[in-house]
Amino acid sequence: MSAARYEAVIGLEVHVQLKTRSKMFCGCATSFGAEPNTNVCPVCLGYPGTMPVMNREAIRLTVLSGLMLGCRINPRSKFDRKSYFYPDMPKNYQITQYDQPLCLGGGVEIEGASGLATVPLTRIHLEEDVAKNMHFATCSGVDFNRAGSPLMEIVSEPAMHTPEQAVAYLQGLKQTLMYAGVSDCNLEEGNMRCDVNVSLRPVGATALGTKAELKNLNSFKSVLLALRAEIGRQEQLLREGGRVVQETRRWDVEAGATFLMRTKEDAHDYRYFPEPDLMPVVLSEQQIAEWARGLPETPRQRRARFASEYSLPEYDARVLAADKAVGDYFEAAARGSKAPKIVSNWVMTEMLRRLGETGQEIAAVQITPAALAELVELTEAGAINSNTARELFGELFANGGSPRALVEARGLAQVSDSGALQALVDQAIRENAKSAEDFRGGKAVALKFLTGQVMRLSRGKANPQLAAQLLEERLKK
Amino acid sequence: MLTAHELQDRLVRGDCSSVEIVQELLAAIQEVDGTIRGYLSVDAEAALAQARAADAARATGRGGPLLGIPVAIKDVLNVAGQPCGCASKMLRGYVAPYDATAVAALRAAGAVLLGRTNMDEFAMGSTTENSAFQVTRNPWSLEHVPGGSSGGSAAVVAAGEAVAALGSDTGGSIRQPAGFCGCVGLKPSYGRVSRYGLTAFASSLDQIGPMTRDVRDAARLLGVMAGHDPHDSTSLPAPVEDYEAGLPVSGGLRGMRLGMPREYFGGGLDTEVEAAVSAAVEECRRQGAEVVEISLPHTRYAIATYYIVACAEASANLSRFDGVRYGHRTAVAGDATELYLRSRAEGFGAEVKRRILLGTYVLSSGYHDAYYLRAQKVRTLIRRDFDAAFERCAAIVCPVAPTAAYRLGATGGDPLKMYLGDVFTVTANLAGLCGLALPCGFTAAGLPVGLQFLGPALGEARVLRAGRAYEQATAWHTRRAPHAAGMARTEAGGK
Numbered sequence: 001m002s003a004a005r006y007e008a009v010i011g012l013e014v015h016v017q018l019k020t021r022s023k024m025f026c027g028c029a030t031s032f033g034a035e036p037n038t039n040v041c042p043v044c045l046g047y048p049g050t051m052p053v054m055n056r057e058a059i060r061l062t063v064l065s066g067l068m069l070g071c072r073i074n075p076r077s078k079f080d081r082k083s084y085f086y087p088d089m090p091k092n093y094q095i096t097q098y099d100q101p102l103c104l105g106g107g108v109e110i111e112g113a114s115g116l117a118t119v120p121l122t123r124i125h126l127e128e129d130v131a132k133n134m135h136f137a138t139c140s141g142v143d144f145n146r147a148g149s150p151l152m153e154i155v156s157e158p159a160m161h162t163p164e165q166a167v168a169y170l171q172g173l174k175q176t177l178m179y180a181g182v183s184d185c186n187l188e189e190g191n192m193r194c195d196v197n198v199s200l201r202p203v204g205a206t207a208l209g210t211k212a213e214l215k216n217l218n219s220f221k222s223v224l225l226a227l228r229a230e231i232g233r234q235e236q237l238l239r240e241g242g243r244v245v246q247e248t249r250r251w252d253v254e255a256g257a258t259f260l261m262r263t264k265e266d267a268h269d270y271r272y273f274p275e276p277d278l279m280p281v282v283l284s285e286q287q288i289a290e291w292a293r294g295l296p297e298t299p300r301q302r303r304a305r306f307a308s309e310y311s312l313p314e315y316d317a318r319v320l321a322a323d324k325a326v327g328d329y330f331e332a333a334a335r336g337s338k339a340p341k342i343v344s345n346w347v348m349t350e351m352l353r354r355l356g357e358t359g360q361e362i363a364a365v366q367i368t369p370a371a372l373a374e375l376v377e378l379t380e381a382g383a384i385n386s387n388t389a390r391e392l393f394g395e396l397f398a399n400g401g402s403p404r405a406l407v408e409a410r411g412l413a414q415v416s417d418s419g420a421l422q423a424l425v426d427q428a429i430r431e432n433a434k435s436a437e438d439f440r441g442g443k444a445v446a447l448k449f450l451t452g453q454v455m456r457l458s459r460g461k462a463n464p465q466l467a468a469q470l471l472e473e474r475l476k477k
Numbered sequence: 478m479l480t481a482h483e484l485q486d487r488l489v490r491g492d493c494s495s496v497e498i499v500q501e502l503l504a505a506i507q508e509v510d511g512t513i514r515g516y517l518s519v520d521a522e523a524a525l526a527q528a529r530a531a532d533a534a535r536a537t538g539r540g541g542p543l544l545g546i547p548v549a550i551k552d553v554l555n556v557a558g559q560p561c562g563c564a565s566k567m568l569r570g571y572v573a574p575y576d577a578t579a580v581a582a583l584r585a586a587g588a589v590l591l592g593r594t595n596m597d598e599f600a601m602g603s604t605t606e607n608s609a610f611q612v613t614r615n616p617w618s619l620e621h622v623p624g625g626s627s628g629g630s631a632a633v634v635a636a637g638e639a640v641a642a643l644g645s646d647t648g649g650s651i652r653q654p655a656g657f658c659g660c661v662g663l664k665p666s667y668g669r670v671s672r673y674g675l676t677a678f679a680s681s682l683d684q685i686g687p688m689t690r691d692v693r694d695a696a697r698l699l700g701v702m703a704g705h706d707p708h709d710s711t712s713l714p715a716p717v718e719d720y721e722a723g724l725p726v727s728g729g730l731r732g733m734r735l736g737m738p739r740e741y742f743g744g745g746l747d748t749e750v751e752a753a754v755s756a757a758v759e760e761c762r763r764q765g766a767e768v769v770e771i772s773l774p775h776t777r778y779a780i781a782t783y784y785i786v787a788c789a790e791a792s793a794n795l796s797r798f799d800g801v802r803y804g805h806r807t808a809v810a811g812d813a814t815e816l817y818l819r820s821r822a823e824g825f826g827a828e829v830k831r832r833i834l835l836g837t838y839v840l841s842s843g844y845h846d847a848y849y850l851r852a853q854k855v856r857t858l859i860r861r862d863f864d865a866a867f868e869r870c871a872a873i874v875c876p877v878a879p880t881a882a883y884r885l886g887a888t889g890g891d892p893l894k895m896y897l898g899d900v901f902t903v904t905a906n907l908a909g910l911c912g913l914a915l916p917c918g919f920t921a922a923g924l925p926v927g928l929q930f931l932g933p934a935l936g937e938a939r940v941l942r943a944g945r946a947y948e949q950a951t952a953w954h955t956r957r958a959p960h961a962a963g964m965a966r967t968e969a970g971g972k
Binding site: 048 | 554555561563568571573574575577672673674675676677679680681707708709710711789790792793796797798799801802803813814817837840841842845849
């Protein structure tokens, strides 16, 4: 048994389906959920004589992603053929980029225990997706609808050391790609897929150990748990004097462990060579500059802007900018509001809580940004009190509608007319003589109780500040 | 035997109809194809229907250089609704769902698509003996091959069973059979004609081109097919010249500087071929050409370079034939791997397997740099040889092949011998040049000898001018093969 302490070294390969209307090399639609083999043509079925034609939008979206992630854009990149036989491969070679990818370098900003850090990227390249194999009781089938969809592969350097960092990296990457608008990045739906490479080495060593590649990780949680399990397995192996063998392992969520898929001996010789049917991709400086000008805001830029433009605390800015859709919602509501911090409070608390409870997407909620802005305006103007506002929020979240109209229809307006409140103040003192005595005797807290009684008598509509003021005036007489 | 432009003149004058031309050809096929075996299939009904449509279009005032002219198509090109078997068992039962761009261009010009011509399986070979289905014979001598891989196209044109045909040329597969059969064959520059719909053998070398009875027809067909195609990213955007209008009325060689590559006239060249080609060069000189000696020093590496590049690309291109989506599928297979192994073992012939293995080997890790990468470097050197040569001359004049047509079966046991016969043609493909083959004489045994003009990329107009001028000064192209069919009626001027 060795007593050495080990450090994990983790690198990720993430595949992201790009949101283009048509496939990478033909005009077929990329829409999902269609009947099997309906979005297909001779090109994406690999029929004899067909040739690929580059989808320029896929190039643009990849370059956009690269610019968002701080990559160097290769002025000249090319495509290659990667050969292996599998029924989900129409041509039995995949068109991908081998040694001249579109983007080099760059990094993903992650938030760790010791603050912000950047995980460096090796490269981003573009390739075509494969079909989907389906297995039935007595036969297998292939659905080629997905075959030839544009797929972007983002390769990180082996620069992470904990499962938590790997998850933070994925979250950061997803955040940026969502900001870029290039993909839906949904791991569960398979439009973001990730393979993890992990090896161990003694703490202090610089050479990399032998790695294992983990597959079938279709949620952030799977990545976390699989890495924990695999690091544990390798550590135990090394402690017992064993050696890690280079292999591909499959995460089994039920068993909570990784299992051998294939060893290096079974590895394919992909026989890469330049794709002779496509010209190299040459991007002029002007073209890259033009795309850079149209670049969306990065999460970091948005955080800074939210803090300054809406005078938000840094914490608020970070929470709101974490998810592009949440930030978009906040901004739509706050833009016309005199109290953006109050809007922020609503989004960060009530909204996020209810989204979490109901599993809804913020882009699809009933309460419009304009309605939230109106709700805040009503509260700030004292037209409704905060309890009423919370109730209204629930109502609007479930059914939508206009807060002003609801207030009027239900008579929920806060009563701030001292004449109307006076009778209730008197009634509260009459019915709670003991508390009135206590207040007069110097017990300030009794005023709070009496104010609560006024609120109750008004069915929550009384302006609590005004009620307290009237009570005090009356009791001091 | 009339050419397409001669037939077109008759059609325009109303001397004959397209239906009559097709009927003549069907009769010719009936007469000689049992012996020549140049066609894999002929769809007589469809051809007659297209001819009727062409005649009807002409009656409404439509015209065009190919309206109503029948063209035979090599079995490697996709024609919607027709089988496209590449003379392989592997593609038995496959019916093309679309037209190759070149085929669509012919269709749009009103050409009648007559039938599918035999070839070496997947265009791999130089004799057409590698067809999985039949052996095509040379109309000049039934004991000889028509050349390959477009041997069927060359044979049916030479035998009077087609007016013109399409072939494909990866290392000489249009020019060499044209030379062997005494007809005209043009390999356009890489990218001049769209490859979309041409079942790929070696994508960086393949080109579609015409095989015809004279140079003017070759110019006419090229003009119809050439141009940029959005479906083929490697097709060239350069505007298409009017090749036919650019042909000389006379004296087209006057003042043209022709280069004779020293390396192409050395040992290994058959003496009869050398004599015919030398005489042709003399004729060019008489016609006013200036002939200079040039050097292409990397010629000796051409065959090795070609077979590495072509086989490497072929190994990937032919991977798609796996029995999963179309073509031959083995009767019983336990799993996917077995399905591949059995289907491919049963479907491919020996030469195709040999080239897939060669290609897989030269791309394998550990060998990739020594073979594939080095071949690419030598390819660049070969291209530079030609760049330098075209500084000194407008076109290169040379033989098409070191010998006239081989005897049937002569290369069967020795693939390397067959490969060496491609020495004068593969360089044009490696360097992306255009090349024109045309007849320039006969051996004592009566076999045609081919002359080749090579031009720089997009130099088609130039080689066509040279070829047309030579053709006008000689009469080789008007000779008839002894085993060609008679074409009495149309030639007599119709009804």
